[in-house]
Amino acid sequence: MQFVKAALRNRSFMIGATLAFIFIGAALISFLWTPFDVTKLDIAHKLQKPSALHWFGTDHFGRDIFAMIMVGARTSIAVAVVAVGIGIILGVPLGLAAAARKDSLLDEIIMRTNDLVLAFPALLIAIMITAVFGPSVINAIIAIGIFNIPVFARLTRGAALSLWTRDFVLSARVAGKNQTRISIEHILPNILNLLIVQGSIQFSLGILAEAGLSYVGLGAQPPIPSWGRMLAESQTMISFAPHLAIFPGMAIVLTVLGLNLMGDGLRDLLDPRLRRSRT
Numbered sequence: 001m002q003f004v005k006a007a008l009r010n011r012s013f014m015i016g017a018t019l020a021f022i023f024i025g026a027a028l029i030s031f032l033w034t035p036f037d038v039t040k041l042d043i044a045h046k047l048q049k050p051s052a053l054h055w056f057g058t059d060h061f062g063r064d065i066f067a068m069i070m071v072g073a074r075t076s077i078a079v080a081v082v083a084v085g086i087g088i089i090l091g092v093p094l095g096l097a098a099a100a101r102k103d104s105l106l107d108e109i110i111m112r113t114n115d116l117v118l119a120f121p122a123l124l125i126a127i128m129i130t131a132v133f134g135p136s137v138i139n140a141i142i143a144i145g146i147f148n149i150p151v152f153a154r155l156t157r158g159a160a161l162s163l164w165t166r167d168f169v170l171s172a173r174v175a176g177k178n179q180t181r182i183s184i185e186h187i188l189p190n191i192l193n194l195l196i197v198q199g200s201i202q203f204s205l206g207i208l209a210e211a212g213l214s215y216v217g218l219g220a221q222p223p224i225p226s227w228g229r230m231l232a233e234s235q236t237m238i239s240f241a242p243h244l245a246i247f248p249g250m251a252i253v254l255t256v257l258g259l260n261l262m263g264d265g266l267r268d269l270l271d272p273r274l275r276r277s278r279t
Helices: 002-009 011-030 065-100 105-118 122-133 137-161 167-174 179-215 227-237 243-270 272-277
Strands: none
Touching (some): 002 243, 011 243, 065 105, 065 227, 065 243, 105 137, 122 137, 227 243
């Protein structure tokens, strides 16, 4: 209850959570209902401006833009969630193992491999993957997920290293607990707040990365709607149908902004040092 009261007073968290809730809610609703079928073409009503019938207008195939944004939210959020999940599931254990065996061969291998992966942005990784397997949502998830692994590994290692010299960890070692058990029972719970905040930030970056990959044709493929591909398709028509770019662009901006604000708010709520410095 104390956390909920603090969250309600945190303006950044509330604005971000509201924006995120709107788009996540739209994605969930799209599984059950959309105002129009996004796979049905209606050439007779193409490029219509926003109206009471089509709130965001229609595209060059007569598809409803509002419905496409709803379904596109489902694609973007699913890609970001799975990609961040890959980063957490693989990156956190690697970071814990590297911190537990600081300056060992294992630590060196993990960190140098992380440096190698970070040298290649997600777009370049996606190009290499799609050159072999072809463009698809799955390959976009793999590319973004691979890029997230070293992010969480480095964060986990850095945070864990500062805890290995603490008294409660030394007491656990004296009690006979091995490094793996200490990492799981004592280190991980104390860095969980950092991982939650970083997860929300990487979630927003995952949505942005998915939009970028779809924009260049490496993400979701037709007929699956994607915010990035909607922007790409609107380029040649933006002079006489600007709504084709405005609404998917605003969807990306507001979703990423909301998740970043929510992450900033979570950092304030979960880090007592920041909470004290702002009161």
